[in-house]
Amino acid sequence: MKIALMDSGIGLLAATAAVRRLRPDADLVLSLDPDGMPWGPRTSEDLTRRALAVAEAAAARRPDALIIGCNTATVHALPALRARLEPGIPVIGTVPAIKPAAAGGGPVAIWATPATTGSPYQRGLIADFADGVHVTEVPCWGLAEAVEHADEAAIAAAVAAAAALTPRDVTTVVLGCTHYExxxxxxxxxxxxxxxxxxxxxxxxxxxxxQALRRLGEPPAPEAPAEGTLTVLLSGREGALPAAALHYAEGRLLPAAGPLADRR
Incomplete structure (x- = not known):
């Protein structure tokens, strides 16, 4: 089994590590876009073009499924990616976990990028899944960028700034950007x-x-041999994990799980 994941940068690491833990025997293809990052400030049309190029680079490695490891790319490019790749390759998007968070009753804070905070997309999710729950949308200025570059001082400052905007009585926080995980x-x-x-x-x-495993009809098998390979594509070119990835436990998990490149 081979599963591909895509993002502009290392925000896909959280989902990659989750796949690796569920199926250590799965081959993984990570398709990043260092030439085009960050995607957030781009227009929807431009972001979709970049996402399609990154997805097609991954698709050339013949994965069984593709995970969009980015909330922003899911919002703007999921329909285009599914139209291009399905039914041959199932495409799984990433949506903020507002529904399970609201099930706890709240109050809830949603930490998200400034572009997503207050957007029709996020407001629609709140209306659909958190009706009657007190929800505060918290813009996290610079946090995704700080995480991407493993800038500890910038991470600390961005987290502190967002925490200051978060009501003291919240019981639940939704991490509405994959970098935040x-x-x-x-x-x-x-x-x-x-x-x-x-x-x-x-x-x-x-x-x-x-969800990726469900789409493939494959059960979790965390006890499987850790034989899965790892291929990293950087704007379509085979390469290595960015150095910043190894700053995080999710990134350090990957080289330990198998060879760094799948050249089969």
Whole structure:
């Protein structure tokens, strides 16, 4: 089994690690776009063009499924990617975990990029899945960029700024950008109030990985041999994981799981 994941940068690491934990025997193809990142400031049409190019580079490696490891790319490019690749390659998007977060009753904070915060897309998810729950949308200025470059000082500053905008009574935080899952515990520490019940964080990586296996009709097999290979594509060129990826536990998990390149 071969599963591809795509993003402009290392935000896909959380979903990649989740797939690796569920199926350590799966071959993985990571298709990144260092030549075109960041995708967030691009127009929808331009982002879709970049996403299609990155997806087609992954598709050339003949994966059984493709995960879009990016909320922004899912919003803008999912229909085009499915039209181009399905039914031959199932395409799984990444949606903020607002529905399971709201099921807890709230209050809920949604940490997201400034472009996503207040967007019709996110407001629609809130209306559909969090009706009656108090939800605060929190723009996280510079956090995704800081995580992408493993800039510890910038991460600390961005997390502190977003925490200051988060109401003290929230019980649940939705991590509405895949990059944020790489610093989830730092977010928890910044938002958790002394004496309050443990803060609940909701990311998307686990659900996306499980959905990919369901689309393939494959069961989880965490006990399988860790024989899965790893191929990294950088704007279509075979390469290595960006150095910043190894700053995070999710990135360090990957080289340990198998060869760094699949040249079969």
């Amino acid at each position: 790489l610093v989830a515990e730092r977010i928890r520490a910044a938002v958790q109030q002394p004496g309050a019940a443990p803060l609940v964080l909701h990311g998307s990586a686990g659900a996306v990985a499980a």
